[in-house]
Amino acid sequence: xxxxxxGKVSESPTRPGAHAQKARFDVADLLEGPVATGAGKTAxxxxxxxxxxxxxxxWITNHAIISPFYDIEYNSTPPxxxxxxxxxxxxxxxxxxxxxxxVLLPMLNLAVRRRCLLVGGPGRGKTAIAxxxxxxxxxxxxxxxxxxxxxxxxxxxxxxxxxxxxxxxxSAQANSDIKIAxxxxxxxxxKIIDEYNRIPTRTQSALLTVMADNYAEMYDQIYECPExxxxxxxxxxxxxxxYQVIEALRDRIDVVVKALHFNTRFLxxxxxxxxxxxxxxxxVPPEIIFTDAELDRAGQEIRQxxxxxxxxxxxxxxxxxxEFFEPAGRQIEYMTKDTVKLSGVEFAALTPENxxxxxxxxxxxxxxxxxxxxxxxxxxxxVKAMAYLRGADEVxxxxxxxxxxFVLHDKLAMNADSPYFxxxxxxxxxxxxxxxxxxxxxxxxxxxxxxxxxxxxPLLPLEAQFARxxxxxxxxxxxxxxxxxxxxxxxxxxxxxxxxxxxxDILKLKYLHxxxxxxxxxxxWKG
Numbered sequence: 001x002x003x004x005x006x007g008k009v010s011e012s013p014t015r016p017g018a019h020a021q022k023a024r025f026d027v028a029d030l031l032e033g034p035v036a037t038g039a040g041k042t043a044x045x046x047x048x049x050x051x052x053x054x055x056x057x058x059w060i061t062n063h064a065i066i067s068p069f070y071d072i073e074y075n076s077t078p079p080x081x082x083x084x085x086x087x088x089x090x091x092x093x094x095x096x097x098x099x100x101x102x103v104l105l106p107m108l109n110l111a112v113r114r115r116c117l118l119v120g121g122p123g124r125g126k127t128a129i130a131x132x133x134x135x136x137x138x139x140x141x142x143x144x145x146x147x148x149x150x151x152x153x154x155x156x157x158x159x160x161x162x163x164x165x166x167x168x169x170x171s172a173q174a175n176s177d178i179k180i181a182x183x184x185x186x187x188x189x190x191k192i193i194d195e196y197n198r199i200p201t202r203t204q205s206a207l208l209t210v211m212a213d214n215y216a217e218m219y220d221q222i223y224e225c226p227e228x229x230x231x232x233x234x235x236x237x238x239x240x241x242x243y244q245v246i247e248a249l250r251d252r253i254d255v256v257v258k259a260l261h262f263n264t265r266f267l268x269x270x271x272x273x274x275x276x277x278x279x280x281x282x283x284v285p286p287e288i289i290f291t292d293a294e295l296d297r298a299g300q301e302i303r304q305x306x307x308x309x310x311x312x313x314x315x316x317x318x319x320x321x322x323e324f325f326e327p328a329g330r331q332i333e334y335m336t337k338d339t340v341k342l343s344g345v346e347f348a349a350l351t352p353e354n355x356x357x358x359x360x361x362x363x364x365x366x367x368x369x370x371x372x373x374x375x376x377x378x379x380x381x382x383v384k385a386m387a388y389l390r391g392a393d394e395v396x397x398x399x400x401x402x403x404x405x406f407v408l409h410d411k412l413a414m415n416a417d418s419p420y421f422x423x424x425x426x427x428x429x430x431x432x433x434x435x436x437x438x439x440x441x442x443x444x445x446x447x448x449x450x451x452x453x454x455x456x457x458p459l460l461p462l463e464a465q466f467a468r469x470x471x472x473x474x475x476x477x478x479x480x481x482x483x484x485x486x487x488x489x490x491x492x493x494x495x496x497x498x499x500x501x502x503x504x505d506i507l508k509l510k511y512l513h514x515x516x517x518x519x520x521x522x523x524x525w526k527g
Contacts, residue, residue, distance in 0.1 A: 006063050006283045012047045014054040015097055018391020046287065049298040050388050053107060056136055056288040057389070060103050064280035065129055066266050070098040071434075072402045074390075097390070101434075105257045105406050106133050106231065108385040110190070110290075111298045114378065115211060115230040115252055117196075117410070120259025122235060128281065129259075130192045130231035135284045137190040137229065138291055144192070147185035151198035153242045157206045160199075161186065161216045161223075175220040182223045186216055189228035189292055196232040196249075198242040208249045254378045256409035258434075298388075305384040306394035310454060315379070315400060317453065317501055318444040321363040322412065323370025324500035325350070332506065337369050347415070357497050359419040361447075363440055364500045366420050368413040375411040382407050397445075405437040412437065447501075458488045459505055466512055470519050475527075478520045485513045 046052065061067060073079075074096040082091045102118075102125075109116040110133050118126040127148070134144035149160060162182040185191060193199075199207065210216050211230060216223040232253065234245075273279070290298075327350040328339040340347060347368060359365045379400075386399040416430050429436040448454075462484060489509055492502065 006278060006280060007285050008059075008063070009055050009285050009287050010058040010062070012051055012055065014051065014058055015391050018050070049294060049301060050391055052288060052290070052294075053111060053298065053389050054391075056290075057099070057103060057107050059285065059288055060107075060129075060132060061100055064132060064284075065103055065125055066262065066269055067100045067102045067125075067260065068263055068266060069100045069102070069260050070094060071101050071260075072099040072104060074098050074398060074402075101406060102129065102257055102259055104389070105255050106130070107136075108382060108389060109133075109231070109255060110137060110229045111295065111388075112302060112381050112385050113189075113227050113229045113295070113299060114254040114381065115232070117253045117256045118231060118233045118259060119236060119256060124259035124262075126233040126259050127192070127194055130194075130233065131281050132284070133229065133231060134188075134190040134192060135281060136289055137295065138289055139188065139190060141281055143188075144190070147188055148192045148194055149185060151193065151195040151242075153198060153200060155199050155203050157203050157218070160203055160206055161210075161218055164219055178219045178221065180218050180221045180223070182216065186210065186223055186225050189226055189295070191228055191230050193230070193232045195234060197234045197236075197245050201243055201246060204243070204246050204249050208246070208252065211249070211252045250410060251372070251374065253410060255382060255406050257406060302381070302385045302388045305387050305392070307380065307384065308394060311395060311397055311400065313453070313457070314397065314445060314448055316504075317448050318404075318441055319371050319376060320504040321440075321444060321500040322367045324364055324498075324503035326498060327351075332503070332510075335503065337367075341369070348417075357499070360423075362499060363443060363447075366415055366418045366436075366440065368415050371408070371411060375408060379404065379407045401438060401441055404441050405434040408437050409433055412440075459508060462488075462509070462512060466515070470515070473519070475520065475523050478516050478523065482513060482516050482520070485509050485516070 047055070073092060073094040075094055076096040079095045080093040082093075083089060084091065106116055106118070106129050118129060120126055131141070131144050131148075134147075135141060139147075160183070162180050165179045165181055168179040193207070196204075196207070206216070210225060214225045214227060216225065323336050323338070325337045325340060325347075326335050328337065329335045337347075340350060357365075382403050383395050383400045386403045387393075387395040390399070392399075414430070414433070414436065420426055421430050429439065462481065465481060489506065492506070496502070
């Protein structure tokens with residue numbers, strides 16, 4: 001009876017009203033013939049892949065991982081909100097389908113084949129959720145367990161990657177003649193590294209190469225790894241452990257998910273599993289297991305989800321707040337936090353020179369860094385994946401708001417000494433990074449609306465004109481564009497503080513001015 005209970009998959013559709021994902025034309029579909037499965041369908045003619053992802057998600061949350069939390073909240077109508085205690089702690093009852101980040105983010109990571117870090121104390125189910133992702137990825141429980149790399153202080157590069165064959169070492173005339181017995185986990189599409197912060201620094205460097213570039217190297221031998229989904233676990237997210245995690249390795253992690261506590265009101269479910277000797281990872285229904293081809297197709301469909309220009313502009317505005325740091329240089333291009341970091345000078349020594357700005361309004365004052373290209377691209381991938389799982393054709397602002405904290409969790413270095421955190425209502429945000437990043441996005445959106453940038457962004461017409469290209473543009477039009485750029489910059493010089501979003505806009509205008517200036521000089525030479 002209980003085995004049947006664990007084998008039950010939610011009836012489709014799990015999200016009524018979700019839009020069917022549009023099929024993407026593929027020449028291979030024509031070659032497969034009329035009985036081939038179309039885009040968006042599973043190999044057995046089942047539901048579309050976004051629906052299959054939702055069925056897998058709900059099976060895990062209802063039957064496998066006891067995670068009765070809905071910290072990713074969506075609302076279709078105003079929700080009911082209740083307040084508790086002296087601090088008036090708000091509790092929201094979402095009015096639309098909401099999700100547990102601890103299950104949802106690993107699922108999205110499986111679909112987009114990225115790198116997920118699961119953090120939390122021992123016994124919180126970090127390895128269990130990673131194993132389930134491996135099974136959903138088409139591997140047997142036996143293969144997944146054997147392929148898990150368990151971090152420990154004595155782990156060598158050979159332990160991680162493989163060993164040279166003794167016979168080839170005896171007869172080899174050069175490193176290229178040595179044959180390597182590569183570890184089988186390198187060829188898997190789902191890779192699990194347990195307690196990665198217990199791996200020695202030198203071995204971490206070898207792991208970095210595999211994670212970042214999809215190849216392993218020993219004795220001049222190269223093993224090409226397939227692109228896959230990574231799941232790493234750690235007992236804390238502060239970079240600690242037996243060994244400090246090297247910065248480059250941490251930077252390759254795309255999304256960070258915290259394992260929340262066990263709710264004791266669900267202790268009876270643990271009792272049932274003990275008495276019936278049932279482990280969820282051994283009874284995963286075959287209907288929710290994906291083939292490599294299905295995961296590849298899901299990744300293609302995720303990339304086709306639309307991100308409208310208006311929402312992309314809001315994300316640009318949000319990301320522009322953090323890199324600018326005026327005391328870092330004399331030339332505007334070098335006024336960045338990265339300049340300070342590379343110099344070795346403490347931020348505190350330069351902060352007084354940044355006085356005069358409203359530290360509460362300046363969102364950049366809350367961080368020690370800006371966002372890398374990798375972080376920005378990863379965000380765009382995961383917000384598309386979030387919209388896809390919800391059955392939407394395009395990303396919504398709420399998709400972005402809900403996903404940003406998990407992608408940027410380790411990407412934004414918090415300046416805990418910022419005056420913002422001195423306010424009583426904000427002190428908890430020093431610890432609660434998810435709420436902190438979400439608050440940053442909300443504050444950025446409020447500032448975006450206050451400036452009415454949807455209606456009065458002076459760069460939009462200039463960018464639109466430049467996007468048409470320079471070919472065939474005459475001298476008069478070029479001079480008009482140069483004059484427009486100079487006029488905009490002149491207007492911004494009158495009595496305004498310089499903030500991060502202005503910094504990026506000014507540099508964009510300087511870029512456009514230089515492109516037009518060079519083109520004008522070429523036109524004169526040609527004429």
